[in-house]
Amino acid sequence: MITLYGYNRSRWIKPYWTLNELGVPFEAKNVRPDYLHAECPEVLAHNPFAKLPVLVDGDFYVFESSAISTYLADKYPEKKPSPKPGSRDRALYDQWISLASTDLEQPLWRIAKHSFLYPPEKQSEADKILAREDFLKEAKVLNELITPFLVGGSFSVADIVMGYTLNWANGYKLLEDFPKLKSYIVEHTARKSFPKELFQVAR
Ligand SMILES: N[C@@H](CCC(=O)N[C@@H](CS)C(=O)NCC(=O)O)C(=O)O
Incomplete structure (x- = not known):
């Protein structure tokens, strides 16, 4: 179980x-x-x-x-x-999962910490601004690269990890200038499994 x-x-x-x-x-x-x-x-x-x-x-x-x-x-x-270990698709799958879990997620986590997780005296508006900038820099590139499914032409855990992370960013209004990223999350969060x-x- x-x-x-x-x-x-x-x-x-x-x-x-x-x-x-x-x-x-x-x-x-x-x-x-x-x-x-x-x-x-x-x-x-x-x-x-x-x-x-x-x-x-x-x-x-x-x-x-x-x-x-x-x-x-x-x-x-x-x-x-899921893509076979050692295959190119597996490398790309790991690439997108790593990008979403590290470079994209960390600024979101910083924003969360400085908004409600740290005690008020430790929260920093300046770091929140930097975190937003860090996220937007990555999002601008990703908006050009994103495809309906990240790997192999079908839905995979790479889309789950990326979809979750972008959905979190959307909650902070960070996707306003990135229509392709918005469509990506609308599409995937409409799945029955979400x-x-x-x-x-x-x-
Ligand atoms: N990198 C970890 C992060 C886990 C994490 O920080 N989880 C939060 C809830 S989403 C938590 O347990 N926070 C409690 C704490 O930081 O003390 C993961 O992706 O699972």
């Missing part, structure tokens, strides 16, 4: 969306990261960084939202194949 721990409309959307897309049954446990100690000490024991999401597959624990998503797609090739319900929960 697969159990996915995560919290509301956060990075667990990536593996949640992947599991839906694969049609693999799973149990979703919505828990706040700061409640892990009290509610799920076994999860904390397997991810002492105390961050979510964490996936539990039998006796196996894995964390990092993009790594969980690629693990799942690789584990169920009969449901939806977990829209996570945008309603609050705890």
Whole structure:
């Protein structure tokens, strides 16, 4: 049995969306990261960084939202194949997943931290402005490169990771000048597998 721990409309959307897309049954446990100690000490024991999401597959624990998503797609090739390791498509798949999870995500995370995660006295408007600039610089290039599906002409985890990240950016109104990026997320978040319900929960 697969159990996915995560919290509301956060990075667990990536593996949640992947599991839906694969049609693999799973149990979703919505828990706040700061409640892990009290509610799920076994999860904390397997991810002492105390961050979510964490996936539990039998006796196996894995964390990092993009790594969980690629693990799942690789584990169920009969449901939806992911590109074969060593192939050029696999290299491109890893390329887009890395870009979205690092260069594109980090400015968004900085904006989140300086908007509501750091205590008010540590929040910096100047760093938020820099983070917006960093994101927009990448987005300008990506808007020219993006294609309806990032790899191999069909929907893959690369589109889940990129779609999640761009959707987050859109929430910060960072895609206003990038119509191709906006169309990309409209298209992919309209999929039946996109977990829209996570945008309603609050705890
Ligand atoms: N790179 C990690 C980031 C995980 C992360 O920061 N998760 C947030 C929720 S989306 C969290 O657990 N925050 C709690 C904390 O930073 O203490 C991933 O993609 O899974």
